[in-house]
Amino acid sequence: xxxxxxxxxxxxxxxxxxxxxxxxxxxxxxxxxxxxxxxxxxxxxxxxxxxxxxxxxxxxxxxxxxxxxxxxxxxxxxxxxxxxxxxxxxxxxxxxxxxxxxxxxxxxxxxxxxxxxxxxxxxxxxxxxxxxxxxxxxxxxxxxxxxxxxxxxxxxxxxxxxxxxxxxxxxxxxxxxxxxxxxxxxxxxxxxxxxxxxxxxxxxxxxxxxxxxxxxxxxxxxxxxxxx
Numbered sequence: 001x002x003x004x005x006x007x008x009x010x011x012x013x014x015x016x017x018x019x020x021x022x023x024x025x026x027x028x029x030x031x032x033x034x035x036x037x038x039x040x041x042x043x044x045x046x047x048x049x050x051x052x053x054x055x056x057x058x059x060x061x062x063x064x065x066x067x068x069x070x071x072x073x074x075x076x077x078x079x080x081x082x083x084x085x086x087x088x089x090x091x092x093x094x095x096x097x098x099x100x101x102x103x104x105x106x107x108x109x110x111x112x113x114x115x116x117x118x119x120x121x122x123x124x125x126x127x128x129x130x131x132x133x134x135x136x137x138x139x140x141x142x143x144x145x146x147x148x149x150x151x152x153x154x155x156x157x158x159x160x161x162x163x164x165x166x167x168x169x170x171x172x173x174x175x176x177x178x179x180x181x182x183x184x185x186x187x188x189x190x191x192x193x194x195x196x197x198x199x200x201x202x203x204x205x206x207x208x209x210x211x212x213x214x215x216x217x218x219x220x221x222x223x224x225x226x227x228x
Contacts, residue, residue, distance in 0.1 A: 012038045014057040016048040018066045045069025064091035079106030172199040
């Protein structure tokens with residue numbers, strides 16, 4: 001049932017997807033790059049919960065849309081019992097539509113099913129190395145910033161967004177996290193759409209990111225979540 005502790009090279013991975021071809025494809029991909037990993041599969045959210053309780057995976061590749069129980073609800077249930085398990089949600093949906101539910105469920109990263117295998121592998125490498133870097137990061141002092149408050153240290157996960165975003169930019173981020181369009185944000189804040197777009201651009205630049213989905217994953221991974 002529950003396995004003994006193991007080295008970082010001997011990870012346990014659970015692949016959850018209701019499409020056999022997707023599961024097998026991810027399984028073979030991981031097996032080819034990490035032959036020493038233990039890899040398990042589940043074909044729906046309920047089986048994912050049961051299998052996770054049995055094998056206690058280090059990493060879960062979780063589909064979003066599945067019969068019986070979707071990936072967000074399954075992730076939430078798993079995280080309650082296994083808070084140290086890392087979850088990457090793989091979805092065809094727009095991240096903006098599921099980001100808040102994913103955050104509440106404890107998902108660590110969201111990636112598109114259209115992403116190349118190389119991106120999936122690099123994401124897995126980053127997220128599985130996170131624990132190894134955690135102790136070192138906790139010992140660091142305040143964040144280092146460059147000109148105009150841009151964070152220059154790539155390891156930002158202990159930082160507060162408010163450290164380098166203005167109050168107005170923080171307001172825009174909060175609405176972005178709710179999936180609001182620029183037009184809707186402009187209505188909420190009594191700003192022009194052009195001004196909102198300018199704020200969005202500055203936010204991405206300060207976070208050293210290039211797109212809204214990248215920002216969502218940055219916030220998820222680094223726990224830089226604005227308070228409601």
